[in-house]
Amino acid sequence: MTGPLGRRARNLEELGINMGALMESAPQQHFRPLEPQPGDVYITCWAKSGTTMMQQMFHQIRMIAATGAGDMDFDDISRMTPWADTAVMVDLDMNIAQRAAPRGFKSHQSYENLPAGGRYVVTLRDPKETYVSFYRFFDGWHIERGSLSLDEFFPLWMAGGPGGCDYFTHLLSWYARRDAPDTLLYSYRWAAKNRAAMIARMADFLGLSLTPEQAALVEEMTSREFMHAHHDRFDDSMICRVMEERLGIPDDADSTKVQAVGSDAGVIPPAIAAQIDAMWAERVLPATGHADFASLAAAIDPA
Structure with a gap:
């Protein structure tokens, strides 16, 4: 295995070198794989599709229901809702006691790749929006800023990040479970x-009760403005720390998942947009009958 570069990657090959070195050097002093329990909650949106907002919403609902107060006393929201796909990398015990019930875990996986017997919270997003948001997230963090173009980013978007579930596999898996009682x-x-x-639907799904005042507090704490003001809790700080320790990459990048302004799918290169449209037509349209994401969203969202 080639050692780490000591800097951010400048292309996809170099990204593979850094990530391989990061996993190979991971200590396992604390890591324990997840031991699932009935009723565990998996927040399993695809990458850049609302995972962070749903993690924050889930954690604040359960904390406010249990204690009457919100909770921002953490360094990384993914410490509150551990992520199995990076647990070895950050040497995290997936079974560590959580601050309130039910237990919750982050994921980007399909239903078939998660433990059975759980409950699943999923938000789906337009693929072109995920593409631009994913690129913005990596540019300047894992990838040296400006060294990889939007056109060149396509293989990384298709790979789906840790865990390796691509966008279309994820979407089709969860769309098929849209009416399942264990899935929100x-x-x-x-x-x-x-x-x-x-918030009301999630609280009911979790079997928790909130007063109107408590629900309003959750709403405030899940706003873009609030989360951006606390962006350092939503910036993968655990991963940033091990990148600095093991790869020599300074923990000085803006890796926050909460941007002040949302991603604009209109900036996606036409050739990339055409490839995404072609894959939608090949994989999603025959399985769902929906010609585009807007049509699919209209079918799953309340009128």
Whole structure:
């Protein structure tokens, strides 16, 4: 295995070198794989599709229901809702006691790749929006800023990040479970624009009760403004720390998942947009009957 570069990658090959070195050097002093329990909650949106907002919403609902107060006393939201795909990398015990019930875990996986017997919270997002958001997230963090173009990013978007579940496999898996009682499924755009309704639905799904005042507090703490003001809790700080320790990459990048302004799918290169449209037509349209994401979202979101 080639050792780490000591700097951010400048192309996809170099990214593979750094990530391989990071995993190979991972200590396992604390790591324990997940031991699933009935009723565990998996927040399993695809990459850049609302995972962070749903993690924050889930954690604040359970904390406020249990204690009457919100909780921002953490360094990384993924310490509150551990992520199995990076647990070895950050040497994290997946079974460490959580601050309130139910237990919750982050994921980007399909239903088939998660433990059975759980409950699943999923938001789906337009693929072109995920593409631009994913690129913005990596540019300047894992990838040296400006060294990889939007056109060149396509293989990384298709790979799906840790765990390796691609966008279309994820979407089709969860769309098929849209009416399952163990699954809470909406589009990210609907959940973000209708946070009060999403909070009420999630609380009911979790079997937790909130007063109107408590629900309003969750709504405040899941706003873009609040989360951006606390962006250092949503910036993968655990991964940043091990990148600095093991790869020699300074923990000085803006790796926050909460941007002040949302991603604009209109900047996606036409050739990339055409490839995404072709894959939608090949994989999603025959399975769902929906010619585009807008049509699919209209079918799963409340009128």
